[in-house]
Amino acid sequence: MNDNNVKRLLRSRTNRSICGVCGGIGEYLGIDPVVIRLLWVILCFITAGMGVLGYFIAAVIIPEQVD
Numbered sequence: 605m606n607d608n609n610v611k612r613l614l615r616s617r618t619n620r621s622i623c624g625v626c627g628g629i630g631e632y633l634g635i636d637p638v639v640i641r642l643l644w645v646i647l648c649f650i651t652a653g654m655g656v657l658g659y660f661i662a663a664v665i666i667p668e669q670v671d
Contacts (some may be wrong), residue, residue: 614667617669
């Protein structure tokens with residue numbers, strides 16, 4: 605199996621606002637990261653701020669993109 609063709613979820617270094625989590629998820633899914641950011645904000649309101657905790661947990665778990 606060729607590891608170069610494996611798609612990996614990584615925090616974006618180029619498309620980031622805070623830690624690059626939403627940019628990395630957007631790049632992984634092939635959609636605009638702004639959509640991911642809007643969904644994340646909606647999640648924060650619906651879950652009374654638990655989305656913020658989830659964001660920072662994701663920032664720790666998801667490795668950063670290496671150029």
